[in-house]
Amino acid sequence: MDEKDWNAIRILYEEKNISRASERLYISQPALTYRLKNLEKEFGTSLFFKIKGGIEFTSEGMHLAQYSEEMIKKLQKTKDFVLNMQSEVRGTLRLGVSSNFAQYKLPKLLKKFSIKYPNVQFNVNTGWSADIMNLLDSSTVQLGILRGNYDWYGIKTLLHKERLCLISKKEINIEKLPELPFINYKTDSSLKNLINGWWQDRFSEPPFVTMETDRQETCKEMVKNDLGIAILPEICLQRSDNLYTYGLSYKNEEPVLRNTWLMYNQESLKLSTVKNFIDFLNKNPNI
Template sequence: MDEKDWTAIQILFQEKNISRASERLYISQPALTYRLKNLEKEFGTKLFFKIKGGIEFTSEGVHLVEYAEEMIKKLQKTKDYMLNIQQDVRGTLRLGVSSNFAQYKLPKILKRFSTQFPNVQFNINTGWSNDIINLLNSATVQLGILRGNYEWYGKKALLHTEKLCLISKKEIKLEELPELPFINYKTDSSLKTLINGWWHDRYSEPPFIMMETDRLETCKEMVKNDLGIAIVPQICLQPSDNLQIHELSYHDGEPVNRYTWLMYNQDSLQLSTVKNFINFLNENPNI
């Protein structure tokens, strides 16, 4: 087996479908099938079998997938350390970033960092914070930027603090909130918990939810068109939105804050790309 075999078997395991796996690998289905047959011949066993709509791995196949994933990690770690030996700051920085932070903050950060360190490439995974913590735990990424509180036994630093805000097209009274049409959007569990915690602190009756959207930006557009109100993190708001914005606080006056954390393992600091990126974030807190 070589690196191409490891990657092929890993992606096939993720997709459980030869057609989709070949698309992700940018090779033809016959070429992928030929590679897989050679693997089965090399190990003298069936790795998977066909089922309706895709394939299922045998126990031998699952074992080989685990081996492939371990080898991919070891190879990437070796590449990282070999590049780190050189004096220049170069190599690939693997980041896992919460979607909202990736949309509103990350592009400007990466632009300024790449101007300072032009020999650094980026491998970025974005998603909800619970997805990012899984990428960190599996060592798929070297650094994680997560929003909300997650258990992490490595290094952790506060990166960004923002308010949670109620938005509306027209001026409203907070005491009338339970009677107003409320727009929900899909988000991670930590933000849902924060929103629900504030609501239950202030009201005894649930919100009047009249719309569910798949994205925060879609929700914001609905509010812009006066179709309801919403509670959103401050990071997504711009002056050009022309919305009424109320920064939320609990009954005792404490603001409802949303925290963004930088998380990584201590060992990652041995890599010049990681160390310099962390230093860059510390030196530029207001980007």
């Protein structure tokens, strides 16, 4: 087996479908099938069998998929350290970044970093913070930028705090929120708990939810069209939105803040790409 075989097995195990796997691998279905048949011949056993709508892996195939995942990670780690031995900063920086930070902050940050270190490439995974946590735990990424509070056994640095804000198209009375149409959106549990905690601190009755949206940007557009009010992190709001914005506070007047954390393992600091990126973040906190 070689790196191409490992990757083919890994992708096929994720997709459970030869057609979709071949698309992700940028090879034809016959080419992928030929490679898989050679692997079965090499190991002298069936690795998978066909089912309606796709394939299912045999016990031997599952073991080989796990082996392939481990070998890919070991090879990547070896490449990282070999590149790090050179005098210039070069290599691939693997980042896991929460969706909001990735949308509103990361592009400018990476652009500025790439100007300073042009030989660094980026492999970026984005999603909810809980998903980024899983990528960190599995060492799929070297650095994680997460929002909300998560336990982490490695190094955890606070990047910044931001306030949660109520937004509306028209001026409103905060004390009458339970009477106003409220727009919800799908988000991770840490933000949802923060919003619910503030609401329960301020009101004895639940919000009057009139709409559920799939994402925060959709929710904000609904508010712009005066279809209701919503609560969003400050990072999502721009002056051009032309909305009334109310920074949230608890009854004791303490502001409702959400933390953004940088998380990584101590071992990752041995890599010049990682170390220089962390230094860059610390020197540019307001990007």
